[in-house]
Amino acid sequence: MQGIYEDTPTESFRDSLSTIGQDGKRVWVYPKKPKGRFYNRRTLVSYLLLAFLFAGPFIKIGGEPLLMLNILERKFVIFGQIFWPQDSHLFALGLISIILFVILFTVVFGRIFCGWVCPQTIFMEMVFRKIEYAIEGDWKKQQKLDKMPWNSEKIRKKGLKHAIFFGIAFLIANTFLAYIIGIEALKETVTQPPTANLGTFTAIIVFSALFYLVFAKLREQVCTTICPYGRLQGVLLDKSSVVVAYDYVRGEKRGRYRKKEDREALGKGDCVDCHQCVNVCPTGIDIRNGTQLECINCTACMDACDSVMDKLSKPKGLIRYASEENVAEKKPFKMTARSYGYTAVLTLLVLFVSTLLITRTEVETTILRTPGMMYQDQGEGKISNLYSLKLINKSNDAMPIELKLMDQSLEGEIKLVGSELLLERQGSVEQALFVVIDKNKLEQLKTSIDIGIYSDDRLIEQVSTNFMGPAK
Numbered sequence: 001m002q003g004i005y006e007d008t009p010t011e012s013f014r015d016s017l018s019t020i021g022q023d024g025k026r027v028w029v030y031p032k033k034p035k036g037r038f039y040n041r042r043t044l045v046s047y048l049l050l051a052f053l054f055a056g057p058f059i060k061i062g063g064e065p066l067l068m069l070n071i072l073e074r075k076f077v078i079f080g081q082i083f084w085p086q087d088s089h090l091f092a093l094g095l096i097s098i099i100l101f102v103i104l105f106t107v108v109f110g111r112i113f114c115g116w117v118c119p120q121t122i123f124m125e126m127v128f129r130k131i132e133y134a135i136e137g138d139w140k141k142q143q144k145l146d147k148m149p150w151n152s153e154k155i156r157k158k159g160l161k162h163a164i165f166f167g168i169a170f171l172i173a174n175t176f177l178a179y180i181i182g183i184e185a186l187k188e189t190v191t192q193p194p195t196a197n198l199g200t201f202t203a204i205i206v207f208s209a210l211f212y213l214v215f216a217k218l219r220e221q222v223c224t225t226i227c228p229y230g231r232l233q234g235v236l237l238d239k240s241s242v243v244v245a246y247d248y249v250r251g252e253k254r255g256r257y258r259k260k261e262d263r264e265a266l267g268k269g270d271c272v273d274c275h276q277c278v279n280v281c282p283t284g285i286d287i288r289n290g291t292q293l294e295c296i297n298c299t300a301c302m303d304a305c306d307s308v309m310d311k312l313s314k315p316k317g318l319i320r321y322a323s324e325e326n327v328a329e330k331k332p333f334k335m336t337a338r339s340y341g342y343t344a345v346l347t348l349l350v351l352f353v354s355t356l357l358i359t360r361t362e363v364e365t366t367i368l369r370t371p372g373m374m375y376q377d378q379g380e381g382k383i384s385n386l387y388s389l390k391l392i393n394k395s396n397d398a399m400p401i402e403l404k405l406m407d408q409s410l411e412g413e414i415k416l417v418g419s420e421l422l423l424e425r426q427g428s429v430e431q432a433l434f435v436v437i438d439k440n441k442l443e444q445l446k447t448s449i450d451i452g453i454y455s456d457d458r459l460i461e462q463v464s465t466n467f468m469g470p471a472k
Contacts, residue, residue: 224294391423
């Protein structure tokens with residue numbers, strides 16, 4: 001494949017980013033407005049995800065938000081289920097599963113996430129870029145506008161664009177804040193003067209400015225320089241990974257189109273070197289050079305190439321979703337044994353995390369025998385051990401709590417030190433208790449016992465501990 005894997009002068013594109021010039025300065029990218037079937041599908045997916053993002057803070061499940069990550073109060077809500085610091089093991093396992101999911105998904109399916117689902121791509125290409133096209137025009141008009149001196153037209157268009165950009169960035173910042181503190185707290189903050197919540201107001205302005213900077217100035221630099229996922233692509237992808245690929249076997253040798261010429265006789269491929277795939281690329285690369293760090297699999301080049309192939313009455317798919325093996329061996333894409341295996345692992349990871357969330361108990365109970373204390377003789381052949389009890393309610397309902405020994409053969413009972421247990425909604429309680437057992441029922445110095453945690457005669461958790469008795 002000429003210019004892709006051979007050590008030729010065209011390999012120079014791998015020595016630097018496409019958006020950095022030879023003088024080290026940034027080359028501003030003016031992508032041509034894309035259109036086509038893949039772009040339409042991406043637009044639909046993007047609008048659905050945007051609708052879900054902005055509606056999310058208003059959606060309630062069981063009185064709790066759909067999603068809230070309140071780091072300040074260490075309260076996290078996922079699908080209406082509340083998670084506290086005591087659930088940190090679930091977050092650790094979930095995070096590990098997500099990392100493994102990302103790695104395996106990328107190895108098999110490439111950077112489809114970047115092109116179709118990534119918030120950076122969705123906001124940049126489907127919101128901010130569309131506004132830019134509407135105000136400043138397509139790429140050629142944008143270039144002309146930037147080169148012209150500051151006159152009334154340029155001031156009006158640039159001022160309007162950046163005002164709208166900052167307004168959207170402000171909306172995004174407020175939406176993300178709603179996912180942190182909750183929509184009710186956000187409403188209260190918004191309806192009060194800035195001085196009443198100076199810290200929150202400052203955070204909103206800072207994050208608004210940050211989002212504005214990302215989408216107005218940094219743009220593709222986020223994908224090529226800042227995002228760690230983009231950097232990992234080089235070590236995650238292999239020749240079997242599905243990427244947006246140029247079919248160099250079919251396309252080379254590229255050459256300009258001439259009417260009535262016999263391209264096959266001249267040794268020319270289907271690529272007519274029209275540069276439409278380069279013109280529409282939002283990161284400024286030439287996909288014909290092969291898989292590159294900057295490629296986010298946005299499919300803009302696929303649509304542009306397909307439109308040219310249509311005009312020339314040639315088959316679509318010169319640029320398509322394929323692996324390097326598919327292109328080199330002239331084989332259509334199909335799932336391999338490895339792909340099926342990784343997909344199965346991905347499915348198991350999703351099921352694993354889902355099971356952790358579903359089977360999480362409503363109440364977390366800790367029962368510890370008081371250290372340094374021997375058993376107490378209660379008379380009538382009974383002895384007792386003193387324990388400390390801690391209960392944490394993870395649900396949205398208050399719970400009356402009752403403790404029972406699960407092994408009835410021990411003929412024991414539980415005596416609370418203090419009042420009856422009432423576990424408040426999302427609350428916690430600590431209390432001491434005695435477990436009293438007939439010493440004749442004990443066969444050894446240390447006996448394992450199970451204590452059931454009941455609420456309204458419903459067993460919600462079972463805890464094991466040890467009971468110390470006299471040596472036989």
